[in-house]
Amino acid sequence: MAKKQIKGWDYSPAPESTSHIDLKKRYDLYINGEWVKPSSKKYFKTINPANEELLAEVAHANEKDVDKAVKAARKAYEEVWSKTSPSERAKYIFRIARLMQERSREFAVIESLDAGKTIRESRDVDVPLAANHFFYNAGWADKLEFAFPNRKVEPLGVAGQIIPWNFPLLMAAWKIAPALATGNTVVLKPAETTPLTALKLAEVIHDAGLPPGVVNIVTGYGDTGAAIVNHDDVDKIAFTGSTGVGKIIQKAVSGTNKKTTLELGGKSANIIMDDAPLDQAVEGIINGIFFNQGHVCCAGSRLFVQESVYDTVIEKLKHRMDSLIVGDPLDKNTDIGAINSKEQLDIINGYIKIGKDEGAEMYQSKCDIPGSGFYCRPTLVLNVAQSSKLVQEEIFGPVLAIQTFRTVDEVIQKANNTPFGLAAGVWTDKGSRIFNLTTKLRAGVVWANTYNKFDPSSPFGGYKESGFGREGGLHGLEGYLKMN
Amino acid sequence: MERLEVLKTYKIYIGGKFPRTESARYYSPKNAKGQALGNICLSSRKDVRNAVVAARKAVGGWSERAAFNRSQILYRIAEMLEGRRAQFIDELIFQGATKAAAEKEVNLAIDRLIYYAGWCDKYVQVLSSVNPVSSAHFNFSTYEATGVVGVIAGQKTSLIDLVSIVAPVIAGGNSCVVIANENLPLCSVTFSEVLNSSDVPGGVVNILTGKQAEMIPALTTHMDVNAIAYCGNDSATLATIQENAVGNLKRVRAYDKNWMDAKSQDLYLISDFQEVKTTWHPIENIGGATSSY
Incomplete structure (x- = not known):
């Protein structure tokens, strides 16, 4: 796995044209x-x-x-x-x-x-x-x-x-x-x-x-x-x-x-079991928390990784995160656009500051961000306590709180330990394990080996x-x- | 010499046990003739909280029981009630009902339990859906119990008002804390004895007697209660309940029904205390084979 990005291979700008839109003043x-x-x-x-x-x-x-x-x-x-x-x-x-x-x-x-x-x-x-x-x-x-x-x-x-x-x-x-x-x-x-x-x-x-x-x-x-x-x-x-x-x-x-x-609101758990297809799961984690800058009520904002695969998952996750492009929303190469408003950016930065003050282990991707506009680097908060505000409260931004677990029973308890109950994700290769977890997670929508999927025929809403x-x-x- | 009758001590029902209220208080509602019905437990806020703890403890096991098993247990409640018909009829008459009305009410209560016993393993089939999503997922929506339900029983009569709401709530896998009929409490207490001898796990139904005005605030503001069933027509009480419920977004359902009406039983009384869960399960889609031949 290449840890460094190859220099000089930057993407050329590919902005979508705004010429055909009709906006009144x-x-x-x-x-x-x-x-x-x-x-x-x-x-x-x-x-x-x-x-x-x-x-x-x-x-x-x-x-x-x-x-x-x-x-x-x-x-x-x-x-x-x-x-x-x-x-x-x-x-x-x-x-x-x-x-x-x-x-x-x-x-x-x-x-x-x-x-x-x-x-x-x-x-x-x-x-x-x-x-x-x-x-x-x-x-x-x-x-x-x-x-x-x-x-x-x-x-x-x-x-x-x-x-x-x-x-x-x-x-x-x-x-x-x-x-x-x-x-x-x-x-x-x-x-x-x-x-x-x-x-x-x-x-x-x-x-x-x-x-x-x-x-x-x-x-x-x-x-x-x-x-x-x-x-x-x-x-x-x-x-x-x-x-x-x-x-x-x-x-x-x-x-x-x-x-x-x-x-x-939500504070949905995204659960990675040790038998999960890890590369696919990492994509799911990224999609779960960074989709729409994390402005998603069902965002997978609490990640639970089984201890035996923790190091591998975090390494892959950081690597993948470093390749995300933060910038112009209209550019077709952009992965993460702008934070919706100054107010929301302040809220997100407030939570990041809480994490730093609490001494949490933080990781932010090193990507460039534009000079004007509202942007936030994708952020991981590692080994964070269940009692932390970053685990308990909805941040509504690209900030992922990461915890570990050993057994299925433990992760069910941890995942359900929140006043919210909107969504959850489960990553494992085993169908029977999927159903064990999905029936015990107190959430209205549960995704197995996928995240943030929506369909008009699929009911959405919370516990x-x-x-x-x-x-x-x-x-x-x-x-x-x-x-x- | 005439035999001295043994009088019954009326107790409350929490976690499958029959304590007197922790407050050691009582009240004595009277029937129309002015006779005291008994020294009834005047339950306290603390009793409400104890009952919620018991209900929370019970709900996991109860909701995970096989639907078929819940059905059998509800049927067993009906069997036990049938065996105690005479006692309930006596109590209803003592509380002021005519003999005919009392008999009708007990019969209806038994039949209503049978009705909901039958629903236990059917409502999920009837109400669930498989959703034809566009991606390679098996997507389905099914029903799960809301959790701990606070029940404020109807005040018109004693037995059918209780059974008609408790049965659908527990048929759906919820546990409940019931505030019984305040002025006509005898059958609620005796019904808890029926529950206790019907294989209903302790804590699934908890029944408290006492003043509604004292217990409703404790029950409806409790952060570990997930839903409230209010049986009554007092709009001020309902508004207060709705406001109290906001703290943890309890689902509030209000029923102003005549439970003696045979049509007051309904599938949707079960689904009122259910949550819809939608699951997306992946479908492997690698090869090019199709199901056509």
């Missing part, structure tokens, strides 16, 4: 099928985290704007959408999927610009998966009676949806597609640092001819989200984000009839404080339906 709110100015009269800036340049100004919706959006959604629900036949509803959703595919490159480039994620990921993961979610859910619209045996189902009404900045378009798709398929209308708020692809999605939805008010997109900060959560005429809150905010939302809806689904409800698959429909 200023975006208003998409309410009732129209672009309307915010009654707050306020706009905020969304920047490219890779170079801190301005991309566009976006409307900051206040309570009045949210009220307008909810009223439009209610009217569309009562007068149009609930009277549209399920098979016609399906065709609208199919149409949205197709239009997204047709404009996939534009979506991918804007996603990379606004979120800092690599073009490789936005092109190959985010955008196709987002379109596929519409495709998958479209077909459910006229088949709901098959999904829940012995029950008659009906839509809830108006769904308020609040999504995070890590997968801006994909999360919008995860939320909007099942809501529409089940016959609900939508008020969606994208995250303040990444509103652009949701606004582009509004264009697609508009082009698809969806009746006005069925989908409304309101941009803004936490106060905009709170206005949705607290609005009396919203029947459903779907939230993806941190456990802290999830709890605030759950508290706010206590005593109301609002149905909630919460997809929250314990990682939230409740599922998104994707048949089970993802339930959160948007009344069962009679």
